[in-house]
Amino acid sequence: MKVRPVQLSDYPAFKKLFCDYYTELDCEEDPLPLFDDCLLPDLKAGLFEVGICEIEGAVVGFVIFQIDDILNDWNFKEGCGDVRELYVAPAFRRQSLGTALLQYAEAALIKSGATEIYTLPVEECESFFIARGYTDGGEYCAEADNKVFIKNMDKSDF
Numbered sequence: 036m037k038v039r040p041v042q043l044s045d046y047p048a049f050k051k052l053f054c055d056y057y058t059e060l061d062c063e064e065d066p067l068p069l070f071d072d073c074l075l076p077d078l079k080a081g082l083f084e085v086g087i088c089e090i091e092g093a094v095v096g097f098v099i100f101q102i103d104d105i106l107n108d109w110n111f112k113e114g115c116g117d118v119r120e121l122y123v124a125p126a127f128r129r130q131s132l133g134t135a136l137l138q139y140a141e142a143a144l145i146k147s148g149a150t151e152i153y154t155l156p157v158e159e160c161e162s163f164f165i166a167r168g169y170t171d172g173g174e175y176c177a178e179a180d181n182k183v184f185i186k187n188m189d190k191s192d193f
Contacts, residue, residue, distance in 0.1 A: 036132065038139040041085040041097070046075070048094035049087060056097075056122040060157065082107045083119065086139040088132045096123035096132050100140040102147050111176060116141070116149030116188070121160075137167060145188050152188055155181035 041049055050070050057066035078085060083101035087094050099120040103110045111117065118140050123132045144152055155176050156164050164184045172185035 036130075036135065037089045038086050038135050039089065041078070041087045045087055045094055049085065049097055050075075052094060052097055052122060052124060055124065056120065059122075059125075077108075084140075084143060086136055086143070088123065088127075088136050090127065090132075095127040096136055097121075098136040098140045100144060102144065102149055111155075111178075112151075112153055112183075114149075116144030116147070116152035118144075118152060118154040121154075133163060134167065137164075141186075141188065150188055151185060153183050153185045155179045155183060157181065 053070050053074065054066040057064070057069070077083060082104075083099055086098045086100070088096035097120070098118065100116065100118050101107060101109075103113050103115050103117050105113060109117070109119065118137065121133060121136055121140075123136070141152060153172065154164055154169065158181075161171075161182070161184065164186075167186075169184040169186045172183040174183035175181070176183055
């Protein structure tokens, strides 16, 4: 298992996983135009980063993360690290891949200067983040319809 930055050659596999993710979330929006017209241009513009998890050459998971900035369309907590999306293909779950992806994002966000990281997990995933040190921050994001979970970071952890 290897977690690394997404590369141009990974885009087809990343696109498929992203579409699987959106389908699993039961979102009403078509994920293909969302990926092609929004996600990919923003990734190429450097507005966020993507880490992928690879097993034997196959991309099986991803994490999308950023430091919130006023220049980004998604800027909920300016200056904070944001784990925007985290997904592992169903056949590869419960093998610590989600944890590896989260740790990868956290380390990169710390390196970029974040001292606080947040995420907006769907209710079914809250326990995953709680088990990894996140707490209910007492905030609610109406746009995403999720609670805000926060983790204060200590650079010595990485």
